[in-house]
Amino acid sequence: MEWLVVIVSMIVLWVASLCKILQASCSPSKAMFLNNGDSVHKRNVLLVVSHPDDESMFFTPTINYLISRGHNIHILCISTGNADGMGNIRKEELYQASAILKVPLQQVKILDHPDLQDGFGKVWDCNLLAKIIEKEISTHVIDVIITFDNYGVSGHCNHQDVNRGVSKLLHDTLQRNIEAWELVSTNILRKYSGPVDIWFSFVYAMYYSSGQMHCLLNKHPQKSYAAMAQHMSQWVWFRKLFVSFSSYTYVNTLRKIN
Template identity: 65%
Template sequence: MDWSVLAISASVFWIASLCKILHVSYFPSKDQYFDSGDNLCKKTVLLVIAHPDDESMFFTPTINYLTSRGHDVHILCLSSGNADGMGNIRKDELYKACAILKLPLKQVVVLDHPELQDGFGNMWNHIFIAKLVEDHIKSLGINTVITFDSYGVSGHCNHRDVHFGIRKVLLDSQQSSLEVWELDSSSILRKYSGPIDIWLSMFMARGRSRMKFLCLVNEHPLKTFQAMAQHASQWVWFRKLFVCFSSYTYVNTLRKIEL
């Protein structure tokens, strides 16, 4: 095998993928589901995450897409990320990142409840999560919720608990109009394929209904790096590599949860 040819081919494919993203940023597409061009169809969206920096590491394609089209985006972060005793620092970092992402700080809520403490060994009560999320849905008039899927991208138990808590909201909800979307966890190969994954994500989306499956390319990938850099306490070398090579920097695929 000629490794030099393989390396050149991979580099060309990488550059072509970045060019596709650049094209999308200059010629943004209109998704028929989230954006019909009618202001009456604008969504009031609640993004529910587990820790400060989840929004920047995993959800910026979605956030950039929604904010650029005038949807009203709120963030509910269920913990302050206090596993290392830096909860207050990480909370402030989240606000700084959200400012980069053009999210009003009054629409960002960070909780620090004893039952929802950050940590791989800390299992969160799904019923308690459901109650908190449902209260926010009612008080803010939320009609669309976005969160992790059952694997939670990295398999972190807190991410997974958020998913199952919100599934309970959907199961118990009296609001027939409430929609819940989950971020699709990809295989490890796709996860670290960087911008190259946009091709497979778009191909998969073409064969599915837009009412149930969305492919959102990050129109402003530089914002992902700028937002994550605001999480200075977490911005160590391996996370810099992750943001560079993670497909979640460049594209999000969302699947509608239907019970």
């Protein structure tokens, strides 16, 4: 009988959390993300990821938020994800997913640099990354960068490398006109708690100074599933479960890189 109570309680909590997401605004903080005072003005945002499908598995709440508020988003994918020899296929899948997420295809750039190839144990040079990102900033007049934090959600070395590349750029060039934000990695229990993690994210964000952290709720979580489904080469059963149960489908917590 006790196990039944636990199951029912978890279902109720899951449903209540999902309802909160669907009804709430996309940022619980008083100073909404990328607001300038009391009004929102269009920003040029560069999302830096490591592989095709990163944008769908981890950053959909952020992308949906930016698009819904009229911001101009560019995606820079550092590799084709060619570890299994499917780089060309995965490139096309990213374009298809971007169409689902309403990111213009001409604003999606996928690199295939010989020194920046996908794979565990393949360390990417942060100096090279910094130069590439700096060029994108200049080309598209970028004023906001979003990327992984220093753990990279899953601990993948390539995710961690893009964080180091962005940090290197900010440190060396002292680009004070650029805002940089990182996606906060969570522990495994929160990571697979689905929409329930919004409550932990809200509490966690309360400990930071105003404007230094934002929780972005995904009011259309079905888009995460639809976008990830475009990555057919990666759309195996455990990734279907991941998208369904991952907290990153429902909420992104972004922390400012100072």
